[in-house]
Amino acid sequence: MSKTVGDSSMNDANKFTALVVDDNVVIRMIEQMLLNKKGFKTKVVKNGQEAVNIFSEGNSFDVIIMDMEMPIMDGIQATKELRAMGVKCLIFGVTSSESKSDIQSFVEAGLDEYFPKPLDFVKIDNILKHLEK
Incomplete structure (x- = not known):
């Protein structure tokens, strides 16, 4: 790996912010690390209610990475509530579920795009393409 961590090719997204919403601490850490390596400024929370x-509270982000299945408030409900509040940022849903009807409900809640888990650099590059439009 190159030692030029601060150069622009390593941090294409350094102008973007992301909120990671997932109940699994390991997944949150991995997603945060991947996004940070791409230059995102990130915040993590453990359920939809926290999002x-x-x-x-008046915070905003350029993108939300929203897990579908979480306790307290799942990603479907959280996405619906965020959209009802007027949140316009990109919301990308992620899940390990293979239920087509659950995924359809998640997309219909107001997602911009859905990705099967795990998040990876290819998917983050796809998110960046959406943000740079």
Whole structure:
């Protein structure tokens, strides 16, 4: 790996912010690390209710990485609530579920795009393409 971590090719997204919403601490850490390596400034929360609260407090992000299945408030409900609050940022849903009807409900809740888990650099590059439009 190159030692030029600060150069622009390593940090294409250094102008973007991301909120990672996942109940699994390992997944949160991995997704945060991947996004940070691509230059995103990130914040992590462990359920949809925390994500809704963050936006209720007046915070904003360029993109949300939203898990579908979480306790307290799942990604489907959180996405619906965020959209109802007028949140316009990109919301990318991620899940390990293979249920087509659950995934369809998740997309219909207001996702910009859905990705099967795990998140990886190819998927993050796809997110960057959306942000740079």
